[in-house]
Amino acid sequence: MRKRVVIKVGSAVLREDNKLAFSRMENLVALISKLKNEKDTEVILVSSGAVAAGNITLNLDRKEVINRQALAAIGQPLLMKYYKQYFAEFNIKCAQMLLVAEDFDSRKRSKNAKDVMEVLLKNNILPIINENDVIANEELLFGDNDQLAAHAAYFFDADILAILSDIDGFYDKNPNEFDDAKILKNVNYIDESELLMKHTANSEFATGGIVTKLKAADFLMKRNKSMYLSSGFDLTNAYDFLVDGNHKSGTVFKTEK
Template structure:
Protein backbone atom coordinates (compact mmCIF):
# COMPACT_ATOMS: atom_id res chain seq x y z
CA UNK A 1 0.00 0.00 0.00
CA UNK A 2 1.05 3.56 -0.66
CA UNK A 3 1.11 5.63 2.53
CA UNK A 4 0.15 9.30 2.31
CA UNK A 5 -0.54 12.12 4.74
CA UNK A 6 -3.42 14.52 4.13
CA UNK A 7 -3.35 17.84 5.97
CA UNK A 8 -6.46 20.00 6.10
CA UNK A 9 -6.28 23.60 7.28
CA UNK A 10 -8.49 25.64 9.58
CA UNK A 11 -9.79 27.79 6.73
CA UNK A 12 -11.14 24.72 4.94
CA UNK A 13 -12.78 23.34 8.08
CA UNK A 14 -14.24 26.65 9.23
CA UNK A 15 -17.10 28.68 7.80
CA UNK A 16 -18.80 31.68 9.43
CA UNK A 17 -17.28 30.87 12.80
CA UNK A 18 -18.40 27.24 12.78
CA UNK A 19 -17.09 23.91 11.54
CA UNK A 20 -17.85 23.44 7.83
CA UNK A 21 -19.54 20.07 8.14
CA UNK A 22 -20.19 19.64 4.42
CA UNK A 23 -16.50 20.10 3.59
CA UNK A 24 -15.54 17.80 6.44
CA UNK A 25 -17.86 15.12 5.05
CA UNK A 26 -16.36 15.55 1.57
CA UNK A 27 -12.88 15.07 3.07
CA UNK A 28 -13.94 11.91 4.89
CA UNK A 29 -15.55 10.58 1.71
CA UNK A 30 -12.29 11.24 -0.16
CA UNK A 31 -10.31 9.32 2.45
CA UNK A 32 -12.72 6.39 2.21
CA UNK A 33 -12.30 6.37 -1.58
CA UNK A 34 -8.51 6.46 -1.22
CA UNK A 35 -8.59 3.51 1.15
CA UNK A 36 -10.56 1.54 -1.44
CA UNK A 37 -7.76 2.43 -3.88
CA UNK A 38 -5.29 0.79 -1.47
CA UNK A 39 -3.91 3.94 0.15
CA UNK A 40 -2.94 4.12 3.79
CA UNK A 41 -4.09 7.56 4.92
CA UNK A 42 -2.92 9.60 7.90
CA UNK A 43 -4.96 12.75 8.46
CA UNK A 44 -3.42 15.84 10.05
CA UNK A 45 -6.33 18.08 10.94
CA UNK A 46 -6.43 21.64 12.15
CA UNK A 47 -9.62 23.08 13.54
CA UNK A 48 -9.49 22.36 17.28
CA UNK A 49 -9.37 26.01 18.28
CA UNK A 50 -12.16 26.99 15.90
CA UNK A 51 -14.25 24.02 17.07
CA UNK A 52 -13.74 25.13 20.66
CA UNK A 53 -14.73 28.66 19.75
CA UNK A 54 -18.13 27.45 18.56
CA UNK A 55 -18.75 26.19 22.08
CA UNK A 56 -17.15 29.01 24.07
CA UNK A 57 -16.32 32.24 22.18
CA UNK A 58 -13.22 33.38 24.07
CA UNK A 59 -10.83 36.08 22.84
CA UNK A 60 -8.45 34.16 20.56
CA UNK A 61 -5.76 36.84 20.73
CA UNK A 62 -4.86 35.58 24.22
CA UNK A 63 -2.68 32.47 24.12
CA UNK A 64 -4.19 31.02 27.32
CA UNK A 65 -7.64 31.28 25.75
CA UNK A 66 -6.44 29.52 22.60
CA UNK A 67 -5.06 26.73 24.74
CA UNK A 68 -8.42 26.44 26.49
CA UNK A 69 -10.29 26.51 23.18
CA UNK A 70 -8.06 23.73 21.85
CA UNK A 71 -8.81 21.61 24.92
CA UNK A 72 -12.54 22.14 24.40
CA UNK A 73 -12.39 21.72 20.64
CA UNK A 74 -10.29 18.56 20.33
CA UNK A 75 -12.93 16.10 21.60
CA UNK A 76 -15.70 18.02 19.83
CA UNK A 77 -13.81 17.89 16.53
CA UNK A 78 -13.02 14.18 16.96
CA UNK A 79 -16.68 13.43 17.66
CA UNK A 80 -17.66 15.03 14.36
CA UNK A 81 -15.00 13.06 12.52
CA UNK A 82 -16.12 9.83 14.19
CA UNK A 83 -19.73 10.38 13.11
CA UNK A 84 -18.70 11.01 9.52
CA UNK A 85 -16.20 8.14 9.24
CA UNK A 86 -18.86 5.82 10.68
CA UNK A 87 -21.01 6.51 7.60
CA UNK A 88 -18.32 4.76 5.55
CA UNK A 89 -17.73 1.94 8.01
CA UNK A 90 -14.41 3.33 9.18
CA UNK A 91 -12.87 3.92 12.58
CA UNK A 92 -10.75 6.97 13.29
CA UNK A 93 -8.47 7.78 16.19
CA UNK A 94 -6.91 10.82 17.80
CA UNK A 95 -3.15 11.20 18.10
CA UNK A 96 -1.86 14.38 19.76
CA UNK A 97 1.81 15.12 19.19
CA UNK A 98 4.23 17.77 20.40
CA UNK A 99 7.32 18.99 18.58
CA UNK A 100 9.72 17.25 20.93
CA UNK A 101 8.46 13.86 19.73
CA UNK A 102 10.50 14.39 16.57
CA UNK A 103 13.68 15.34 18.44
CA UNK A 104 14.53 11.89 19.79
CA UNK A 105 14.74 8.69 17.70
CA UNK A 106 13.26 6.68 20.59
CA UNK A 107 10.16 8.88 20.73
CA UNK A 108 9.80 8.80 16.94
CA UNK A 109 9.99 5.01 16.96
CA UNK A 110 7.33 4.70 19.67
CA UNK A 111 4.99 7.08 17.83
CA UNK A 112 5.53 5.26 14.53
CA UNK A 113 4.64 1.92 16.12
CA UNK A 114 1.34 3.40 17.27
CA UNK A 115 0.61 4.84 13.83
CA UNK A 116 1.58 1.61 12.07
CA UNK A 117 -0.67 -0.39 14.38
CA UNK A 118 -3.65 1.84 13.68
CA UNK A 119 -3.11 1.68 9.92
CA UNK A 120 -2.61 -2.08 9.99
CA UNK A 121 -6.03 -2.35 11.62
CA UNK A 122 -7.71 -0.10 9.03
CA UNK A 123 -8.07 2.82 11.46
CA UNK A 124 -7.53 6.39 10.25
CA UNK A 125 -5.13 8.24 12.58
CA UNK A 126 -6.12 11.89 13.02
CA UNK A 127 -3.07 13.82 14.17
CA UNK A 128 -2.92 17.29 15.62
CA UNK A 129 -0.42 19.33 17.55
CA UNK A 130 -1.11 19.17 21.27
CA UNK A 131 -2.21 22.80 21.26
CA UNK A 132 -3.10 22.86 24.94
CA UNK A 133 0.56 22.63 25.91
CA UNK A 134 2.32 23.67 22.68
CA UNK A 135 2.36 27.45 22.57
CA UNK A 136 4.48 27.74 19.41
CA UNK A 137 1.97 25.92 17.22
CA UNK A 138 -0.78 28.24 18.36
CA UNK A 139 0.95 31.29 16.95
CA UNK A 140 2.77 29.90 13.93
CA UNK A 141 2.50 26.96 11.54
CA UNK A 142 -1.12 25.84 11.24
CA UNK A 143 0.09 22.23 11.25
CA UNK A 144 1.90 22.57 7.91
CA UNK A 145 5.32 21.79 9.33
CA UNK A 146 3.86 19.17 11.66
CA UNK A 147 2.34 17.36 8.69
CA UNK A 148 5.68 17.43 6.86
CA UNK A 149 7.40 15.82 9.86
CA UNK A 150 4.61 13.25 10.11
CA UNK A 151 5.04 12.38 6.43
CA UNK A 152 8.80 12.01 6.73
CA UNK A 153 9.17 10.25 10.07
CA UNK A 154 6.13 8.00 9.65
CA UNK A 155 7.31 6.89 6.20
CA UNK A 156 4.73 8.40 3.84
CA UNK A 157 5.70 8.93 0.22
CA UNK A 158 3.50 12.00 -0.23
CA UNK A 159 2.03 14.85 1.80
CA UNK A 160 -1.20 16.34 0.44
CA UNK A 161 -2.07 19.78 1.79
CA UNK A 162 -5.69 20.81 1.26
CA UNK A 163 -5.99 24.54 1.73
CA UNK A 164 -7.69 27.76 0.72
CA UNK A 165 -4.54 28.16 -1.39
CA UNK A 166 -5.26 25.96 -4.41
CA UNK A 167 -1.74 25.94 -5.89
CA UNK A 168 1.61 27.74 -5.91
CA UNK A 169 1.70 30.66 -8.35
CA UNK A 170 4.51 32.70 -9.86
CA UNK A 171 3.02 35.75 -8.10
CA UNK A 172 0.21 36.46 -5.65
CA UNK A 173 -3.04 35.56 -7.50
CA UNK A 174 -5.01 37.75 -5.08
CA UNK A 175 -3.13 40.79 -6.32
CA UNK A 176 -2.19 39.94 -9.91
CA UNK A 177 -4.72 38.72 -12.46
CA UNK A 178 -1.93 37.40 -14.70
CA UNK A 179 -0.54 35.07 -11.99
CA UNK A 180 0.23 31.64 -13.41
CA UNK A 181 0.02 28.34 -11.60
CA UNK A 182 3.25 26.42 -11.19
CA UNK A 183 2.20 22.83 -11.82
CA UNK A 184 5.49 21.21 -10.77
CA UNK A 185 8.16 22.71 -8.53
CA UNK A 186 11.59 21.16 -8.08
CA UNK A 187 13.44 23.99 -6.32
CA UNK A 188 12.17 26.65 -3.91
CA UNK A 189 14.07 29.92 -3.73
CA UNK A 190 15.39 31.11 -0.34
CA UNK A 191 13.53 34.38 -0.75
CA UNK A 192 10.27 32.46 -1.07
CA UNK A 193 11.05 30.37 2.01
CA UNK A 194 11.75 33.45 4.11
CA UNK A 195 8.95 35.71 2.88
CA UNK A 196 6.41 37.31 5.19
CA UNK A 197 3.73 34.92 6.42
CA UNK A 198 0.28 35.57 4.98
CA UNK A 199 -2.53 33.70 6.74
CA UNK A 200 -5.90 34.26 5.07
CA UNK A 201 -8.26 33.41 7.91
CA UNK A 202 -8.83 34.44 11.51
CA UNK A 203 -8.31 30.86 12.68
CA UNK A 204 -5.34 30.10 10.43
CA UNK A 205 -1.79 30.73 11.58
CA UNK A 206 0.12 29.78 8.45
CA UNK A 207 0.03 30.76 4.80
CA UNK A 208 1.87 29.91 1.60
CA UNK A 209 5.28 30.33 3.27
CA UNK A 210 4.77 27.52 5.79
CA UNK A 211 3.59 25.31 2.94
CA UNK A 212 6.72 26.09 0.95
CA UNK A 213 8.86 25.35 4.02
CA UNK A 214 7.07 22.02 4.39
CA UNK A 215 7.62 21.19 0.74
CA UNK A 216 11.29 22.14 0.98
CA UNK A 217 11.75 19.92 4.03
CA UNK A 218 10.17 16.94 2.28
CA UNK A 219 12.04 17.41 -1.01
CA UNK A 220 15.34 17.51 0.89
CA UNK A 221 14.36 14.14 2.38
CA UNK A 222 13.39 12.58 -0.93
CA UNK A 223 9.64 12.90 -0.51
CA UNK A 224 6.95 14.85 -2.33
CA UNK A 225 4.12 17.25 -1.53
CA UNK A 226 0.95 18.11 -3.41
CA UNK A 227 -0.86 21.38 -2.71
CA UNK A 228 -4.49 21.70 -3.79
CA UNK A 229 -7.82 23.26 -2.88
CA UNK A 230 -9.68 21.92 0.11
CA UNK A 231 -12.90 23.61 -1.03
CA UNK A 232 -13.15 21.64 -4.27
CA UNK A 233 -11.55 18.20 -4.11
CA UNK A 234 -11.74 17.44 -7.83
CA UNK A 235 -8.05 18.21 -8.45
CA UNK A 236 -6.77 16.06 -5.60
CA UNK A 237 -9.09 13.23 -6.64
CA UNK A 238 -7.82 13.43 -10.21
CA UNK A 239 -4.22 13.40 -9.04
CA UNK A 240 -4.47 10.57 -6.50
CA UNK A 241 -7.16 8.33 -7.98
CA UNK A 242 -7.05 8.96 -11.73
CA UNK A 243 -3.35 9.79 -12.01
CA UNK A 244 -4.12 13.05 -13.82
CA UNK A 245 -2.49 16.31 -12.76
CA UNK A 246 -5.18 18.83 -13.69
CA UNK A 247 -4.70 21.40 -10.94
CA UNK A 248 -2.70 22.05 -7.81
CA UNK A 249 1.08 22.01 -7.47
CA UNK A 250 3.36 19.02 -7.09
CA UNK A 251 6.60 19.65 -5.21
CA UNK A 252 9.16 16.97 -5.98
CA UNK A 253 12.95 16.92 -6.13
Protein backbone atom coordinates in the same frame (compact mmCIF):
# COMPACT_ATOMS: atom_id res chain seq x y z
CA MET B 1 3.46 -2.41 -1.65
CA ARG B 2 0.53 -0.29 -0.46
CA LYS B 3 0.73 3.44 -1.00
CA ARG B 4 0.74 5.65 2.09
CA VAL B 5 -0.58 9.23 1.95
CA VAL B 6 -0.68 11.99 4.57
CA ILE B 7 -3.55 14.43 3.98
CA LYS B 8 -3.51 17.74 5.83
CA VAL B 9 -6.57 20.00 6.04
CA GLY B 10 -6.47 23.49 7.54
CA SER B 11 -8.72 25.56 9.77
CA ALA B 12 -9.80 27.81 6.90
CA VAL B 13 -11.35 24.78 5.18
CA LEU B 14 -12.99 23.34 8.29
CA ARG B 15 -14.60 26.55 9.53
CA GLU B 16 -17.36 28.58 7.85
CA ASP B 17 -18.68 31.75 9.50
CA ASN B 18 -19.34 30.81 13.13
CA LYS B 19 -19.64 27.05 12.72
CA LEU B 20 -17.75 24.04 11.45
CA ALA B 21 -17.98 23.57 7.69
CA PHE B 22 -19.72 20.20 7.88
CA SER B 23 -20.24 19.83 4.14
CA ARG B 24 -16.51 20.28 3.51
CA MET B 25 -15.71 17.85 6.28
CA GLU B 26 -18.07 15.31 4.72
CA ASN B 27 -16.45 15.83 1.30
CA LEU B 28 -13.02 15.26 2.82
CA VAL B 29 -14.22 12.09 4.51
CA ALA B 30 -15.65 10.82 1.21
CA LEU B 31 -12.30 11.44 -0.52
CA ILE B 32 -10.38 9.59 2.17
CA SER B 33 -12.85 6.70 2.14
CA LYS B 34 -12.41 6.37 -1.62
CA LEU B 35 -8.65 6.20 -1.22
CA LYS B 36 -8.87 3.64 1.58
CA ASN B 37 -11.71 1.47 0.35
CA GLU B 38 -11.26 1.59 -3.44
CA LYS B 39 -7.57 2.37 -3.94
CA ASP B 40 -6.26 0.30 -1.02
CA THR B 41 -4.26 3.31 0.19
CA GLU B 42 -3.12 3.88 3.76
CA VAL B 43 -4.19 7.37 4.83
CA ILE B 44 -3.02 9.49 7.75
CA LEU B 45 -5.09 12.64 8.32
CA VAL B 46 -3.52 15.74 9.88
CA SER B 47 -6.38 18.00 10.84
CA SER B 48 -6.36 21.57 12.12
CA GLY B 49 -9.52 23.16 13.44
CA ALA B 50 -9.50 22.47 17.18
CA VAL B 51 -9.30 26.16 18.15
CA ALA B 52 -11.95 27.09 15.58
CA ALA B 53 -14.23 24.31 16.83
CA GLY B 54 -13.73 25.35 20.44
CA ASN B 55 -14.56 28.95 19.61
CA ILE B 56 -18.04 27.86 18.56
CA THR B 57 -18.69 26.75 22.14
CA LEU B 58 -16.84 29.53 23.95
CA ASN B 59 -16.05 32.97 22.55
CA LEU B 60 -12.63 33.99 23.89
CA ASP B 61 -10.02 36.46 22.70
CA ARG B 62 -7.83 34.29 20.48
CA LYS B 63 -4.90 36.71 20.73
CA GLU B 64 -4.19 35.31 24.20
CA VAL B 65 -2.25 32.04 23.99
CA ILE B 66 -3.89 30.62 27.11
CA ASN B 67 -7.32 31.25 25.56
CA ARG B 68 -6.31 29.49 22.35
CA GLN B 69 -5.12 26.56 24.43
CA ALA B 70 -8.45 26.45 26.28
CA LEU B 71 -10.36 26.61 22.99
CA ALA B 72 -8.24 23.77 21.60
CA ALA B 73 -9.05 21.66 24.66
CA ILE B 74 -12.76 22.24 24.05
CA GLY B 75 -12.60 21.85 20.29
CA GLN B 76 -10.45 18.75 19.88
CA PRO B 77 -13.06 16.24 21.13
CA LEU B 78 -15.72 18.04 19.08
CA LEU B 79 -13.66 17.58 15.93
CA MET B 80 -13.13 13.91 16.68
CA LYS B 81 -16.83 13.44 17.41
CA TYR B 82 -17.79 14.60 13.92
CA TYR B 83 -14.94 12.81 12.19
CA LYS B 84 -15.92 9.54 13.84
CA GLN B 85 -19.56 10.10 12.93
CA TYR B 86 -18.82 10.77 9.24
CA PHE B 87 -16.19 8.05 8.84
CA ALA B 88 -18.53 5.50 10.45
CA GLU B 89 -20.82 5.91 7.44
CA PHE B 90 -18.00 4.35 5.37
CA ASN B 91 -17.18 1.71 8.00
CA ILE B 92 -13.91 3.44 8.82
CA LYS B 93 -12.70 3.56 12.42
CA CYS B 94 -10.59 6.47 13.67
CA ALA B 95 -7.87 7.03 16.25
CA GLN B 96 -6.55 10.30 17.64
CA MET B 97 -2.85 11.14 17.95
CA LEU B 98 -1.84 14.45 19.55
CA LEU B 99 1.80 15.29 18.88
CA VAL B 100 4.25 18.14 19.44
CA ALA B 101 7.52 18.97 17.70
CA GLU B 102 9.55 17.41 20.51
CA ASP B 103 7.97 14.04 19.75
CA PHE B 104 9.91 13.99 16.49
CA ASP B 105 13.14 15.25 18.08
CA SER B 106 13.27 12.53 20.72
CA ARG B 107 14.43 9.16 19.37
CA LYS B 108 12.45 7.25 22.01
CA ARG B 109 9.26 9.25 21.55
CA SER B 110 9.43 9.22 17.76
CA LYS B 111 9.93 5.44 17.83
CA ASN B 112 6.91 5.07 20.11
CA ALA B 113 4.82 7.21 17.74
CA LYS B 114 6.02 5.17 14.74
CA ASP B 115 5.23 1.88 16.44
CA VAL B 116 1.71 3.03 17.35
CA MET B 117 1.17 4.35 13.82
CA GLU B 118 2.15 1.02 12.26
CA VAL B 119 -0.24 -0.87 14.55
CA LEU B 120 -3.11 1.46 13.62
CA LEU B 121 -2.48 1.27 9.88
CA LYS B 122 -1.94 -2.49 9.98
CA ASN B 123 -5.39 -2.83 11.53
CA ASN B 124 -7.02 -0.49 9.01
CA ILE B 125 -7.61 2.31 11.54
CA LEU B 126 -7.47 5.90 10.29
CA PRO B 127 -5.05 7.95 12.44
CA ILE B 128 -6.08 11.59 12.88
CA ILE B 129 -3.18 13.77 14.00
CA ASN B 130 -3.27 17.24 15.46
CA GLU B 131 -0.78 19.40 17.31
CA ASN B 132 -1.21 19.11 21.06
CA ASP B 133 -2.22 22.77 21.29
CA VAL B 134 -2.81 22.68 25.03
CA ILE B 135 0.91 22.35 25.69
CA ALA B 136 2.40 23.56 22.39
CA ASN B 137 2.80 27.28 23.12
CA GLU B 138 5.24 27.88 20.29
CA GLU B 139 2.93 26.35 17.68
CA LEU B 140 0.08 28.58 18.75
CA LEU B 141 2.24 31.67 18.50
CA PHE B 142 4.32 31.05 15.39
CA GLY B 143 3.69 27.62 13.96
CA ASP B 144 1.22 25.68 11.93
CA ASN B 145 0.11 22.16 11.12
CA ASP B 146 1.82 22.29 7.73
CA GLN B 147 5.15 21.60 9.45
CA LEU B 148 3.56 18.92 11.61
CA ALA B 149 2.16 17.27 8.48
CA ALA B 150 5.55 17.40 6.74
CA HIS B 151 7.24 15.77 9.72
CA ALA B 152 4.49 13.14 9.87
CA ALA B 153 4.91 12.36 6.17
CA TYR B 154 8.65 11.91 6.64
CA PHE B 155 8.76 10.08 9.97
CA PHE B 156 5.82 7.81 9.14
CA ASP B 157 7.31 7.07 5.71
CA ALA B 158 4.45 8.30 3.51
CA ASP B 159 4.80 8.40 -0.25
CA ILE B 160 3.40 11.92 -0.43
CA LEU B 161 1.91 14.73 1.65
CA ALA B 162 -1.24 16.36 0.24
CA ILE B 163 -2.14 19.74 1.74
CA LEU B 164 -5.75 20.72 1.08
CA SER B 165 -6.06 24.41 1.84
CA ASP B 166 -7.62 27.76 1.03
CA ILE B 167 -4.58 28.10 -1.25
CA ASP B 168 -5.14 26.03 -4.41
CA GLY B 169 -1.53 25.93 -5.56
CA PHE B 170 1.75 27.82 -5.79
CA TYR B 171 1.54 30.68 -8.30
CA ASP B 172 4.24 32.41 -10.34
CA LYS B 173 3.06 35.68 -8.74
CA ASN B 174 0.53 36.74 -6.11
CA PRO B 175 -2.94 35.83 -7.50
CA ASN B 176 -4.57 38.38 -5.19
CA GLU B 177 -2.65 41.16 -6.89
CA PHE B 178 -2.17 39.94 -10.47
CA ASP B 179 -4.98 38.71 -12.72
CA ASP B 180 -2.53 36.90 -14.98
CA ALA B 181 -0.99 34.83 -12.16
CA LYS B 182 -0.64 31.17 -13.10
CA ILE B 183 -0.35 28.05 -10.97
CA LEU B 184 3.01 26.32 -11.19
CA LYS B 185 2.02 22.68 -11.62
CA ASN B 186 5.49 21.33 -10.88
CA VAL B 187 8.12 22.81 -8.57
CA ASN B 188 11.48 21.12 -8.03
CA TYR B 189 13.34 23.95 -6.30
CA ILE B 190 12.36 26.55 -3.70
CA ASP B 191 14.52 29.64 -3.37
CA GLU B 192 15.64 30.59 0.13
CA SER B 193 14.11 34.06 -0.27
CA GLU B 194 10.66 32.52 -0.72
CA LEU B 195 11.02 30.75 2.63
CA LEU B 196 11.76 34.07 4.35
CA MET B 197 8.67 35.90 3.11
CA LYS B 198 6.25 37.25 5.69
CA HIS B 199 3.60 34.75 6.81
CA THR B 200 0.17 35.60 5.45
CA ALA B 201 -2.80 33.59 6.66
CA ASN B 202 -6.08 34.15 4.84
CA SER B 203 -8.29 33.00 7.71
CA GLU B 204 -8.54 34.48 11.19
CA PHE B 205 -8.18 30.94 12.56
CA ALA B 206 -5.27 29.93 10.31
CA THR B 207 -1.67 30.27 11.45
CA GLY B 208 -0.03 29.55 8.12
CA GLY B 209 -0.17 30.87 4.58
CA ILE B 210 1.83 30.07 1.47
CA VAL B 211 5.16 30.42 3.30
CA THR B 212 4.40 27.59 5.71
CA LYS B 213 3.40 25.40 2.76
CA LEU B 214 6.69 26.18 1.03
CA LYS B 215 8.59 25.35 4.21
CA ALA B 216 6.77 22.03 4.46
CA ALA B 217 7.55 21.29 0.81
CA ASP B 218 11.19 22.28 1.27
CA PHE B 219 11.53 20.00 4.31
CA LEU B 220 10.22 17.04 2.32
CA MET B 221 12.07 17.75 -0.90
CA LYS B 222 15.38 17.82 0.98
CA ARG B 223 14.49 14.30 2.15
CA ASN B 224 13.43 13.01 -1.27
CA LYS B 225 9.73 13.16 -0.45
CA SER B 226 7.05 14.94 -2.46
CA MET B 227 4.13 17.22 -1.61
CA TYR B 228 0.91 18.17 -3.39
CA LEU B 229 -0.89 21.46 -2.71
CA SER B 230 -4.49 21.98 -3.81
CA SER B 231 -7.85 23.42 -2.77
CA GLY B 232 -9.73 22.03 0.22
CA PHE B 233 -12.90 23.87 -0.77
CA ASP B 234 -13.38 22.14 -4.12
CA LEU B 235 -11.84 18.65 -4.08
CA THR B 236 -12.14 18.04 -7.83
CA ASN B 237 -8.41 18.46 -8.42
CA ALA B 238 -7.56 16.42 -5.33
CA TYR B 239 -9.72 13.55 -6.65
CA ASP B 240 -8.06 13.82 -10.05
CA PHE B 241 -4.58 13.66 -8.59
CA LEU B 242 -4.91 11.39 -5.54
CA VAL B 243 -7.57 8.97 -6.79
CA ASP B 244 -7.20 8.96 -10.59
CA GLY B 245 -3.52 9.84 -10.88
CA ASN B 246 -4.20 12.80 -13.20
CA HIS B 247 -2.41 16.04 -12.40
CA LYS B 248 -4.79 18.62 -13.84
CA SER B 249 -4.21 21.39 -11.30
CA GLY B 250 -2.57 22.09 -7.97
CA THR B 251 1.18 22.08 -7.39
CA VAL B 252 3.46 19.07 -6.99
CA PHE B 253 6.71 19.78 -5.16
CA LYS B 254 9.28 17.14 -6.03
CA THR B 255 13.03 17.14 -6.51
CA GLU B 256 14.40 16.09 -9.87
CA LYS B 257 16.35 12.85 -9.70
